[in-house]
Amino acid sequence: MTTSAIMANKITSNFSNTNCCCIFVRRYIVPAIIFIIFQGHMWDSSNTCLASMLLERDHYIGAVVEFSPELWDQSEEPKYLLVRNSRKLHKIAEEAAREKADIIVTPECGLSGLNLPVVRDKLKLFTTFIPNVEDNEILCEEKNKLEVAEHLKELSCAAQKNNIYLVANMLEKVSCNKTHPGCPTDGLLIYNTNVAFDRTGKLIAKYHKFNLFIEPETNITSAAELSTFHTDFGVQFGMFICFDILFKKPALEIIEKTNVKNIVYSTAWFSEIPFFTAVESQAGYSYSQNINLLASGYSFPKNKNFGSGIYAGEKGPLVMIMPEKPTNKLLIAKVPIHPDYFINKETCDIEKQYCDIFDTKKIDIHFNEDEKLLKTESNNLIMDFYHDDISKFSTVLLDKNKNINEMDYKETETVGEKTFNYNEAKFKCEVTVKWEKYNNTDLTEGMPVYRLVGYSGTRSYGGLLTVDIEVCGLIACKSYDISTCGYTPDFSKNNLTNITSIVINIERPHKSNPFIMTLDKNMLALRGNEFKFTNNFNKITDIQSSTMILETPHNDLITFAMYKPS
Incomplete structure (x- = not known):
């Protein structure tokens, strides 16, 4: 009997098969040990209370958004744009919560848009300080120690008010010693950063993009970070951004060294035919590594940026989208906690583009008509590709x-x-x-x-x-x-x-x-x-x-x- 099985046996024998046992196990024990069990350990099936609790959480509800943010018009202060886009993402999180989603992932540049300035002094206006994860900050509250931007607080509140894990992408500024090698003369490093909040709005993880793609004045860390976070539904997630997916560091190392089976992924992908369209690359990585991937894409097809999906390793795509026009759409899927949980390959309806067994949905998101539209003729544009x-x-x-x-x-x-x-x-x-x-x-x-x-x-x-x-x-x-x-x-x-x-x-x-x-x-x-x-x-x-x-x-x-x- 494995160590985890012994733990499970002791817990259930102490509390017998009573309602009290089930409540206790569900609330306190399962979140602590479910990850270990789903990494390949066994438990004694005679422990019916524990087994039933685990089977209740053989999946989680994942959500990603194909999102077309407002773009900077180069006249207003960027902070107003960042707040408007953060409120849109908050609204999308509300919709995900109504669908009982456990976690939602938002795209790279979903707050700032891609038309960022290339001049450092202007780029800094899009950045914010972000606390250290170890500080256990709930940014939605006014008690946080570090002055952070309003858009970061808004996302913390989106997680808290909707009782959902939320992953978002933004530009972060980090103070550095000007005398140290690699520190810019203004004493600030600028990172392309993903953050993760738990259901209380607490910051629980950060990741700095390591493989940059045409991102002037943006810095990288000295080594690729292997950023992970645990959830109360028994899943440990890894995290990286866009171009990172094509490189051993971190996209392969995070699987090899942390044994995660679930990845959250924010992207503003530039699609190329025949091998590197967004969904094709997302599905290819998920399948070849046999990991679940929750991929949220920036939506501006004329600029070759589009494509989102949720993928279950060798089970393939659960739900995916490559829209012809800029789109705001929420993708929902029931995701197996471990991609190997379902033994047989399920039958999918190819024409309808979903697998019934995974309870997938595609939900259009609409915002108020009086809000600013993209500063382009985006409603009349169609998809384009690199070749x-x-x-x-x-x-x-x-x-x-x-x-x-x-x-x-x-x-x-x-x-x-x-x-x-x-x-x-x-x-x-x-x-x-x-x-x-x-x-x-x-x-x-x-x-x-x-x-x-x-x-x-x-x-x-x-x-x-x-x-x-x-x-x-x-x-x-x-x-x-x-x-x-x-x-x-x-x-x-x-x-x-x-x-x-x-x-x-x-x-x-x-x-x-x-x-x-x-x-x-x-x-x-x-x-x-x-x-x-x-x-x-x-x-x-x-x-x-x-x-x-x-x-x-x-x-x-x-x-x-x-x-x-x-």
């Missing part, structure tokens, strides 16, 4: 008779199978695809043309950082011209290629989990029950072998691949 350069990849067109250099090709096969192999720098990639044509008509302009791709090399992120990547899989292009890969094909025709099977195998040195990148015509990730993924590491040979198999035929795929981002 990866596929010309550097090794690729072959799907049809077995098509030579990559022939541009006058007409398809003659109604069914087919092709295997593609790529081997470079100790990275082995093999893709086998089976397909069929609904009819044998000629290709219509813009229709999807599929390529099998492999690549081991480097890529640049926004011209700021060059990293090593590895890719293996299938992508859709708009034509036979490889320059159209990375653009959205036209899936409205009736003579589409139906992909009936894809099997991807990769081998690479050293232990690591590739991202599982899937994308359909709706810019959404595939459900967890539509494919299989296995990952095995041979300690003797130091070789990682991964296999990804499409199990549900699709005529609307844009991406089906494994991608090692850094």
